[in-house]
Amino acid sequence: MNFTLFFADLWTARMNLLNGLGQTVLISVGSVFLGTLLGVAVGLALTYGHWLLRFVVRIYTDFLRGTPVFVLILACFYILSVVGIDLSAFEAGVLALTLFCSSHVGEIVRGALSAISKGQTEAAKSIGLTFRQSFVYVLMPQALRQILPTWVNTATEIVKASTLLSIIGVVEFLLATQQVISRTYLSLEFYLFAGVVYFLVNFAIEQAGRFVERRIAIPN
Amino acid sequence: MDYDFNFAVVWRNWDLLAQGLGLGLSLAVLSIAIGTGIGLIAAFGMLSKLRPVRWIALAYVSAIRNTPILVLILFTYFALPQMGVRLEKIPSFIFTLSIYAGAYLAEVFRGGLVALPLGLREAGLAIGLTEFRTKIYIIIPVMMRNVLPSLSNNFISLFKDTSLAAVIAVPELTYYARKINVESFRVIETWMVASLIYVAACYIIASLLRRLEARLAIPR
Amino acid sequence: MTQVLKITDLHKRFGDLEVLKGIDLTMQKGDVVSLIGSSGSGKTTVLRCINLLEDFERGTVEIAGEAIGYRHDGRKRRRLPERQIARQRAMTGMTFQQFNLFPHMTALGNVMLGLLKTQKKPKEEARSIAESWLERVGMASRKDHYPGQLSGGQQQRVAIARAIAMNPQLMLFDEVTSALDPELVTEVLAVVRDLAADGMTMLIVTHEMRFARDVSSRVVFMHEGRIHEEGPPDELFGAPKTERLQGFLARSEF
Numbered sequence: 163m164n165f166t167l168f169f170a171d172l173w174t175a176r177m178n179l180l181n182g183l184g185q186t187v188l189i190s191v192g193s194v195f196l197g198t199l200l201g202v203a204v205g206l207a208l209t210y211g212h213w214l215l216r217f218v219v220r221i222y223t224d225f226l227r228g229t230p231v232f233v234l235i236l237a238c239f240y241i242l243s244v245v246g247i248d249l250s251a252f253e254a255g256v257l258a259l260t261l262f263c264s265s266h267v268g269e270i271v272r273g274a275l276s277a278i279s280k281g282q283t284e285a286a287k288s289i290g291l292t293f294r295q296s297f298v299y300v301l302m303p304q305a306l307r308q309i310l311p312t313w314v315n316t317a318t319e320i321v322k323a324s325t326l327l328s329i330i331g332v333v334e335f336l337l338a339t340q341q342v343i344s345r346t347y348l349s350l351e352f353y354l355f356a357g358v359v360y361f362l363v364n365f366a367i368e369q370a371g372r373f374v375e376r377r378i379a380i381p382n
Numbered sequence: 383m384d385y386d387f388n389f390a391v392v393w394r395n396w397d398l399l400a401q402g403l404g405l406g407l408s409l410a411v412l413s414i415a416i417g418t419g420i421g422l423i424a425a426f427g428m429l430s431k432l433r434p435v436r437w438i439a440l441a442y443v444s445a446i447r448n449t450p451i452l453v454l455i456l457f458t459y460f461a462l463p464q465m466g467v468r469l470e471k472i473p474s475f476i477f478t479l480s481i482y483a484g485a486y487l488a489e490v491f492r493g494g495l496v497a498l499p500l501g502l503r504e505a506g507l508a509i510g511l512t513e514f515r516t517k518i519y520i521i522i523p524v525m526m527r528n529v530l531p532s533l534s535n536n537f538i539s540l541f542k543d544t545s546l547a548a549v550i551a552v553p554e555l556t557y558y559a560r561k562i563n564v565e566s567f568r569v570i571e572t573w574m575v576a577s578l579i580y581v582a583a584c585y586i587i588a589s590l591l592r593r594l595e596a597r598l599a600i601p602r
Numbered sequence: 603m604t605q606v607l608k609i610t611d612l613h614k615r616f617g618d619l620e621v622l623k624g625i626d627l628t629m630q631k632g633d634v635v636s637l638i639g640s641s642g643s644g645k646t647t648v649l650r651c652i653n654l655l656e657d658f659e660r661g662t663v664e665i666a667g668e669a670i671g672y673r674h675d676g677r678k679r680r681r682l683p684e685r686q687i688a689r690q691r692a693m694t695g696m697t698f699q700q701f702n703l704f705p706h707m708t709a710l711g712n713v714m715l716g717l718l719k720t721q722k723k724p725k726e727e728a729r730s731i732a733e734s735w736l737e738r739v740g741m742a743s744r745k746d747h748y749p750g751q752l753s754g755g756q757q758q759r760v761a762i763a764r765a766i767a768m769n770p771q772l773m774l775f776d777e778v779t780s781a782l783d784p785e786l787v788t789e790v791l792a793v794v795r796d797l798a799a800d801g802m803t804m805l806i807v808t809h810e811m812r813f814a815r816d817v818s819s820r821v822v823f824m825h826e827g828r829i830h831e832e833g834p835p836d837e838l839f840g841a842p843k844t845e846r847l848q849g850f851l852a853r854s855e856f
Contacts, residue, residue: 224581224585225577225581227584228542228577228580228581228582228584228585229542229577229580229581230542230543230544230545230546230556230580231542232545232546232548232556233545233556233559233573233576233577233580234577236556236559236560236573237573237574237576237577240563240569240572240573241569241570241573243569244569244570245570318448321450322449322450322451322452323450324450325450325452325453326452326546328452329549336450336452336453340456343460349460349461349464350461350462350464350465353453353456353457353460353461354457354461356453357445357449357453357454357457360448360449360450360453361444361445361448361449364448364449365444365448368448
C-alpha cells in the first residue's frame with residue numbers, strides 16, 4: 163500500500179468523492195422515505211385488506227422479494243425507457259430501491275401488527291374505541307416499537323444496495339471511487355477506503371437506531 | 383402502450399438461462415457450505431472467553447455485515463491482485479460470497495448457541511465427553527436444527543446475491559439476461575423472464591427447504 | 603470396605619461469595635448419602651465440584667483413591683488437562699434437576715453416546731448395555747422416543763439410565779424430582795430406591811425429606827457452606843441436635 167500517494171489522490175479527488183457520497187445519501191434517504199410510505203400501505207393492505215386486495219398485494223411483495231435487487235434495478239432501468247417512461251438512471255434506480263424497500267417494510271408492518279395480541283384489539287373495543295382510534299392509540303404505538311429495529315436494518319440494506327446503481331451509471335459513492343481508481347490505479351487503497359466509509363455510514367445508522375430504540379422502550 | 387410481445391427470442395436462449403441458473407445455484411450451495419464452517423468458527427469466537435479472540439470475531443462480523451457486497455466482490459477481484467492474491471472469476475466470487483455468508487451465519491449461530499440451555503453442555507461433560515466432543519456431538523447438532531429456518535432464509539438471500547457475479551462477468555443467470563437483452567433488444571421480455579425465473583426458483587427452493595426442515599426437526 | 607469418595611477441606615467461591623467453606627465427607631462403597639439443607643446452603647455445589655463442573659480453589663476430592671481435577675507441581679496447583687478431566691468425570695454419574703437429555707437423540711441414543719464415545723465400546727455392546735438399563739428404569743418400550751416426546755418423569759428416568767450405564771463408581775443425583783409435577787415424582791424416586799437397594803453408591807441432593815429418610819444410610823445437613831450436622835437418618839430426623847436443623851425440619855414438608 164502506498165499511503166502518501168493515496169492521501170494525495172484522496173485530497174485531489176475529495177470533491178468528486180463528496181459528491182458521490184451526497185448522491186448515495188440522497189438515493190438512500192429518498193428510497194427509504196418513499197419505500198416506507200408505500201410499505202406501510204402494503205402492510206396495512208396485507209393485514210386489513212379485502213381478500214382480493216390481500217391476494218394482489220401478496221403477489222406484489224412475493225415477486226419483489228424473490229427478485230434480486232440487482233435484477234430489479236436493471237429491469238427498471240431498461241424496461242421503463244422502452245415503454246416510453248423517460249427516467250434518468252438515478253430515477254430508475256431510486257424507483258427500484260423504493261419498490262424493494264416497500265416490500266420489506268410491508269412485510270415488517272404486517273408481522274408487527276399480527277404479532278400484537280388479539281386481546282389488545284378486544285380491550286380497545288371494549289372501552290368503546292373505534293377501529294381508527296384503537297389503531298392510532300393502541301396498535302400503532304406498540305407496532306412502531308417492534309418495527310424500529312428491523313426498519314433500521316432495512317435502511318442499512320438500502321444503503322448497501324445503493325452501490326448497485328453504479329452499474330447503471332449513477333455516480334454515487336462507489337462509482338465516484340471507481341472513477342478515482344481508474345485515474346490513480348490505487349485499487350486496493352480506494353476499495354478499502356470505500357468499504358470503511360460504507361461501514362461508518364451503516365454503523366452510524368445502527369447506533370442511531372439503537373439510541374432511539376432505548377429512548378422509546380416501554381419500561382419493564 | 384403499443385408493444386408487441388415476443389418471447390420467442392428469449393426462449394431460443396433457454397439453454398443459456400438454464401446454465402446460468404445452474405451456475406448461480408452451485409455458487410450459492412458452495413458458499414453456504416464454506417460459509418457455515420466460517421460462521422461456526424466466528425460464532426464460537428464471539429463467545430470465547432479470550433478477549434482478543436472475541437474482538438477479532440466481532441470485528442470480522444460487523445465489518446462484513448456493514449459493507450456492501452458489491453464492494454467486497456470488486457475488492458476481491460480487482461484489489462487483492464495488487465497484494466499478490468490473484469483469483470479467477472469464479473473462485474474469487476465464491477471466496478467473497480463465503481466470507482460474506484460466514485459473517486451473517488455467525489450472527490445466526492451465535493444466537494442459536496446463546497439460546498441453548500446451559501445444562502446441555504454440562505450433561506455432555508458429565509458423561510465424560512471433552513469440550514470439543516460435546517460441541518461436535520451435542521451443541522452443534524442441536525443448535526443447527528434450531529436455526530434451520532434462518533439457515534434456509536440465508537441460503538435464499540445468497541442465491542439472489544449470486545446475481546452480482548454478473549458484475550465480474552461470471553456467466554450466471556443475470557449475466558446471460560443482460561447478454562440476451564443486448565443482442566435481442568427484447569428488453570421487457572428478457573427481464574420479465576429473468577425475474578420470473580428468480581422468483582420461481584426462490585419459491586421452489588423455499589418449499590423444498592421447508593420440507594427438509596420438517597424432516598430434520600427434532601421430534602417432539 | 604472400599605472408600606469411594608473422600609472430600610477434604612473443600613472450598614469454593616463465586617466471586618466474593620464463598621459458597622463452600624471447608625467440606626469434609628467420606629463415602630464407602632454402597633453408602634447412600636443424602637445432602638439436605640435450604641437453597642443456597644451449597645449442597646448442589648458439592649455435587650458439581652465432585653463432577654468437576656465447577657472449579658474449586660482449595661481442598662481435594664478423591665474418587666476411588668484418585669485425586670481429581672488438579673495436580674500439584676511442588677507448591678503450584680494446576681487443573682489437569684481436559685482429557686484427564688473428561689475421564690475423571692466419567693468415574694461419577696450425574697443427573698440434573700432439568701434432566702438435560704440431548705434433544706436430538708432418542709432415549710437409546712442418549713444412553714449410548716457416552717458408551718460409544720467415552721468408553722469406545724463397539725456399537726452392539728453399547729446398544730445391549732443401554733437397552734438393559736432402559737429396561738431397568740422401565741423405559742424399554744420408549745427407547746426410540748425423543749426427549750420431547752416423553753413426560754418429565756420419563757425423561758428423568760432416561761437421564762438416570764444414561765448416567766448409570768457408564769458404570770460409575772458413584773452416582774450423583776441433583777434434585778432429580780424438583781422439576782417434576784407431583785404425580786411424576788413417585789416413578790422417579792422408585793427407580794432411585796431400586797438402585798440403592800442394589801448396592802449402588804449414591805450421593806443425593808434432595809428436598810424430599812421422607813425419601814431421604816427412607817433411602818439413605820446417612821444424612822448430611824448443610825448450612826451456609828458448611829456441614830452442620832450429620833448422622834443416620836433416624837437420628838437426624840428423629841432427634842435433631844442443633845437448633846438450625848430443628849428449624850429447617852419444621853419448615854420442610856413431610
